[in-house]
Amino acid sequence: MADKIEVRPNGPLRVYGPFNLVDGDGKSFKLPAGEFVTLCRCGASKNKPFCDSSHRTTIKFEANTKAS
Ligand code: FES
Numbered sequence: 001m002a003d004k005i006e007v008r009p010n011g012p013l014r015v016y017g018p019f020n021l022v023d024g025d026g027k028s029f030k031l032p033a034g035e036f037v038t039l040c041r042c043g044a045s046k047n048k049p050f051c052d053s054s055h056r057t058t059i060k061f062e063a064n065t066k067a068s
Helices: none
Strands: 004-007 013-016 019-022 028-031 036-039
Touching: 028 036
Parallel strands: none
Antiparallel strands: 004 013, 013 036, 019 028
16 A cells, blocks of 8 residues: 655646556556655556656646646
8 A cells, every 4th residue: 555645737747656557558667665656647648657757848738636
């Protein structure tokens, strides 16, 4: 189970280990405690499920963070 998931402003989700992530092809990524990965939430990454900074360099992603 992930220790913490942090929503980065106008960017990815930062997920802290320990956890085991399995992608759509069944490829497994194990992450130990104390380390983190960034998961794309903008849809533009060419390395999904991971963030490759396209949110900033390519599409200038802006998250809808306004409360209604
Ligand atoms: S959130 Fe960084 S590439 Fe999508």
